[in-house]
Each structure stands twice: as C-alpha cells, then as structure tokens.
Amino acid sequence: MIQTFTFYLFASVVIASGAFTILSRNPVHSVLWLILAFFNAAGLMVLIGAEFIAMLLVIVYVGAVAVLFLFVVMMLDIDFAELRAGFMKNLPLGIALAAVFLAELVFGIGAYQAGNIALGKGGLHPAREGASNIEAVGELLYTRYIFLFEGAGLVLLVAMVGAIVLTNRKRAGVKPQNIASQVRRRPQDAVRNTQPTVGEGVEL
Known part of the structure; x- marks a missing residue:
C-alpha cells in the first residue's frame, strides 16, 4: 500500500x-x-x-x-x-x-x-540469482550487451574527436597554442626571483 x-x-x-x-x-x-x-x-x-x-x-x-x-x-x-x-x-x-x-x-x-x-516477469532478469543490482548491471553490460556498450563508447569517442576538430581549427585573430614550445619550456625561463626593496616596484 x-x-x-x-x-x-x-x-x-x-x-x-x-x-x-x-x-x-x-x-x-x-x-x-x-x-x-x-x-x-x-x-x-x-x-x-x-x-x-x-x-x-x-x-x-x-x-x-x-x-x-x-x-x-x-x-x-x-x-x-x-x-x-x-x-x-x-x-x-x-x-x-x-x-x-x-x-x-x-x-x-x-x-x-x-x-x-x-514488476512483471518480462524484460531483463539479473545475470544470476542473488546478484545485487550493480553486479547484475555490470554482468549484463559486459556479457550480453558488450557490443552495444562498445558501440556507444565508439559513438562518444567520435563525438569527442569531432568537438576537438571543430574547436581546434585555425581562425583569424586567434593565436594557436604551440604545444612543443610549452613542453620544452624550462622553469628558469618562466620564473624569475626578485628581491625588491621597500617602496620600490618590480621591473617587468
């Protein structure tokens, strides 16, 4: 009730x-x-x-x-x-x-x-008797529906690659990133230690 x-x-x-x-x-x-x-x-x-x-x-x-x-x-x-x-x-x-x-x-x-x-007896049944809800979902996904699960993952991968390609295209007025130069950058080239005295600013 x-x-x-x-x-x-x-x-x-x-x-x-x-x-x-x-x-x-x-x-x-x-x-x-x-x-x-x-x-x-x-x-x-x-x-x-x-x-x-x-x-x-x-x-x-x-x-x-x-x-x-x-x-x-x-x-x-x-x-x-x-x-x-x-x-x-x-x-x-x-x-x-x-x-x-x-x-x-x-x-x-x-x-x-x-x-x-x-609920009714039709539809999906647990993969085995006594299995918990999470175990039943995992066993069904990776056994009976493994190809559908991998197909869904492939669709998501294609969508992700498409989004990257669309956003990474060259556009006027937008400076692209240079990944190689960012990887080769050394800490001493990016950080400079200074000891300014009181009342003086930092020279850039």
Whole structure:
C-alpha cells in the first residue's frame, strides 16, 4: 500500500516539475524545477529496486545540472536584485515544496523498507540469482550487451574527436597554442626571483 502511494506521489511531482521546467520564464527557476524532477525520478528508480540508476540520476544528472546552473548564471544577464526582491513573495511556495520534499523522503524510506514494487516477469532478469543490482548491471553490460556498450563508447569517442576538430581549427585573430614550445619550456625561463626593496616596484 505504501509503495503504491509513494509511486503516485513521486510520479505526480515528476510530471509537475517537468511542466514547470518548460513553463518557467526565469532560467534559474527552470533549472531548479529540473533538479526537483531528477530527484523524484531517482525516487521512482529506488522504488523498483534500481538503486544504481537512482544514484546515477542524482550524481550525474543533478551534478551536471548544477554545472549548467553555473553556466546559466555566468552567461545570462540575470537581475539578482529582482530575484532577491521576490524572495518573500515566493516564500510560501518554497515552504510548500520543502514540505512535499520532506513527505517524499519519509514515504520513500518507508516504501524502501517495505520492499520493492513487484514488476512483471518480462524484460531483463539479473545475470544470476542473488546478484545485487550493480553486479547484475555490470554482468549484463559486459556479457550480453558488450557490443552495444562498445558501440556507444565508439559513438562518444567520435563525438569527442569531432568537438576537438571543430574547436581546434585555425581562425583569424586567434593565436594557436604551440604545444612543443610549452613542453620544452624550462622553469628558469618562466620564473624569475626578485628581491625588491621597500617602496620600490618590480621591473617587468
């Protein structure tokens, strides 16, 4: 009973957070709603016994979104005075969201202790009986799906090489790096010890 109620709670918050992520005009608010959606999606993964995927959602996606948040703040002209002015106006909404998040934590812990949600028998099975979630994922990736796993790695490698080639092309007005000269540079050529007296500056 508690698993079903927790599932509907997490799913409802995920859908609502996704909608607010799209509808928010402020990019900072949109990113915060997206982070909330990721946390609730991780809660759904915990409910079905996929702790490894839940940790990936929290560590990879939320961590990446935090970096995205920093880039948004640095690259966009956001009026922080206006954001601070609207703090008291949005305080009831923040308290309500904090209460919902606290309720999710309580119900999520209770549902996890009560046991996983029983899913259908179809689909993927653990690689062997008694294997943990992480062991099952590792054994499936490196046995049954090894070629798909290597193909995904090859696609990422090609994308990385393409990004390097696009950014390393010669452009007018941009001085390229000379890797060989940087490697050959000696410490005594780059650092100079001086002992200036009091009141005198350093000659460059």
